[in-house]
Amino acid sequence: MIFPNNKVRVFYCRNRDDRSKWVQNIKAAVGYSQIEDFYDIQGDLGKGKFGQVKVAIHKKSSRRVAIKIIKKKNMSLKELELQKREIEVLKICQHPNIIRLIDVFENPEYIYIVLEYCQGGDLFQYLDRREFKITEDRARNIAHQIAAGIYYMHSYGIAHRDLKLENILMVDDSDDAQLKIVDFGLSKMIGPNETASDPFGTLSYVAPEVLIQRPYGKNVDLWSLGIIIYVLLSGMLPFDSDDNKETARQTIYDPVPFTHKVWRYVSDDAKDLIVRLLEKDRFNRISLEDVLAHPWICKKSQDIAEIRKTVDLIEQFEAFSTTNYKSPKTSGQQVLYTMDQQMQMD
Incomplete structure (x- = not known):
C-alpha cells in the first residue's frame, strides 16, 4: 500500500483467498472501481x-x-x-x-x-447527408439551440473557444434532431471583467482578436456562432482559402461576403444577425442577450405550405453549393490555430 506521504508498506497474507478478501475490502473502503x-x-x-x-x-x-x-x-x-x-x-x-x-x-x-451517446454524428455530417440543403427555418432552430447552450456556458463564466460544426453532435439521424455542444478541451473560465490571451481556436471559425493576439473575452464564441449560421444558410465558409495566411487575412480585414446567389433567398433578418455576429471589433459585436432577442431567432416557425407559396424551394436549393465548404478535418487545413504550434489537438 502507498500512503499519502509516499511511504510504502507491504502486507502479507497466509493464502491467496485471504489476499483476495483483503483487496476486495480495501477497494470497497476507498471507493476503488474499474x-x-x-x-x-x-x-x-x-x-x-x-x-x-x-x-x-x-x-x-x-x-x-x-x-x-x-x-x-x-x-x-x-x-x-x-x-x-x-x-x-x-x-x-x-x-x-x-x-x-x-x-x-x-x-x-x-x-x-x-x-x-449521440447517434446522429456531428453537425457537419448532418448537413453533408442533406447536401447542405436545409430550410432557413431549420437553420434558425439549430442556431437557437447553439445560442441557448452558449448562454448557459457564459452564465457560468465558461468560454468554449472552439465552436465549429464538428464540435456539435446530433442526438439522432432525424431531420429535426436535437443537438449537443461537445469537446470542451479548449474551454476556459473567464470572469465578467477578465480577458484571455492564449490563441486557441480553429482557423475559419476563430475571431479576429485571437488571430492578432489581442486580449479577448467570451464573445469569441459569438463570432464562431456567426460562422456556423453562415454555413447553415449557404453551405460555405465566409472566410476560407487553401492558404492559411489568406484565411487569416480575410478573417481580420474582409467584410462578410453575401455575393453568392444563394443569399438572394435568405431573409434580411438572417443576414443582419450574421453581420452583427461577425463584427471585427469585439467591443461592437452583438451581445448574447441581443442574439436571443433578435427578430430572426425569435421568428416563429412557418408552415411549410406557406413557405412553398412564396418561395420556389427547388430553385432555392439548387442555388446551394457545398463545393466551397471544406471541413478542416478533410481539407488538410490546420485544425487548431495556435501561434506557437504547441497544442495541436483533435
Missing part, C-alpha cells in the same frame, strides 16, 4: 490525438454511452491540465444542448470519460 465493472466496452466511434472514443453499454441499465479513452503516457503536463479542465467544465454543465458527463474513471495509464 470501468469494466460497470460498462461493456464495444466498437469504435472515433479517434483523437491521445486516444479514442468507443461505444459502451451500461451493464445494469443497458443504456448506451460513449466513452472517451485518453492515454496519459504521451501527454504533456499542459495537455493533461486541459483534459482535466474539460472534465471540470462538464461537471458544471447541465443543459439539454450540452453533452452530459455521466462518469469518470482514472488509473495510472488512462482517463475514461463517460458521456451520453
